[in-house]
Amino acid sequence: MSRRQEVRYADLVAKKKQLVITDPRAIRALAHPARQVVIDELFSGKVLTATECAELAGLTPSAMSYHLRALEKWGIIERADESADGRERPWKAPAASLVISSQSSSAGRLASQAMLRTTMEAVADQFVEMDADDPWDDVSSMSRSRLWLTHAEAEQFNQELVGLVDRFKKNRTVSSHPAGAREITSLVAVVPTGDPPEGS
Numbered sequence: 001m002s003r004r005q006e007v008r009y010a011d012l013v014a015k016k017k018q019l020v021i022t023d024p025r026a027i028r029a030l031a032h033p034a035r036q037v038v039i040d041e042l043f044s045g046k047v048l049t050a051t052e053c054a055e056l057a058g059l060t061p062s063a064m065s066y067h068l069r070a071l072e073k074w075g076i077i078e079r080a081d082e083s084a085d086g087r088e089r090p091w092k093a094p095a096a097s098l099v100i101s102s103q104s105s106s107a108g109r110l111a112s113q114a115m116l117r118t119t120m121e122a123v124a125d126q127f128v129e130m131d132a133d134d135p136w137d138d139v140s141s142m143s144r145s146r147l148w149l150t151h152a153e154a155e156q157f158n159q160e161l162v163g164l165v166d167r168f169k170k171n172r173t174v175s176s177h178p179a180g181a182r183e184i185t186s187l188v189a190v191v192p193t194g195d196p197p198e199g200s
Contacts, residue, residue: 017095017096017097018095018096018097018098018099019075019076019093019094019095019097019098019099020099020101021074021076021098021099021100021101022101023074025074026074026075026076027100027112027114027115028114029070029071029073029074029076030071030076030100030115031114031115031118032067032118033057033118033122034057034058034059034064034067035057035067035070035071036115036118036119036122037056037057037122038053038056038057038064038067038068038071038077038091039071039076039077039093039098040122041053041056041174042077042091042092042093043093043095043096043097043098044173044174044183045093045173045174045175045176046092046173046174046175047080047090047091047092048090048091048092049088049089049090049091050064050065050068050088050091051064051088052090053067053068053091068091072091075094076094076098077091077092077093077094078091078092078093078094079091079092080092096171097169100112100115119187120187123185123187126185127140127142136182139184151200154190154192157190158190161188161190162188165186165188
């Protein structure tokens with residue numbers, strides 16, 4: 001993909017509510033843990049400078065700038081308007097949500113798996129780091145189920161789970177939510193296991 005194509009791609013996704021990543025190279029750009037920390041914050045509605053991103057990720061500002069430019073190359077993040085003091089131009093997400101969708105090639109599969117591992121580890125860390133006396137501990141949960149579904153039922157199940165999450169998002173962000181609201185991390189996974197049935 002040429003630089004001109006990359007820019008056009010970034011302009012295109014900026015107009016969408018949902019940024020869908022299918023290119024394995026773009027997915028690989030997401031897999032770095034420091035980048036995921038920043039992506040999580042930007043896609044939650046924050047606008048951050050490179051220095052603020054560096055503090056979140058535990059990197060130097062120059063190292064963070066490298067990662068930010070790599071994410072910008074694929075249209076995953078973009079520059080926001082000038083800061084109030086005009087010193088450092090901040091970064092923002094070009095869409096309200098980010099979807100990873102690439103299982104069609106071996107490279108796409110490997111990139112998606114790397115991203116998945118980092119995401120799962122981050123969620124596990126959040127469970128471990130939660131204080132035992134946190135008053136919201138009663139809403140903390142994780143469940144794993146085994147379901148026997150047809151392909152059509154699995155598609156419907158997946159769509160309804162995504163719809164449920166979207167219903168509760170309510171376009172709220174870190175800077176726009178009701179008093180008493182707290183950030184909640186949810187992780188929904190639908191994974192077919194075993195061999196596919198004959199004829200599918």
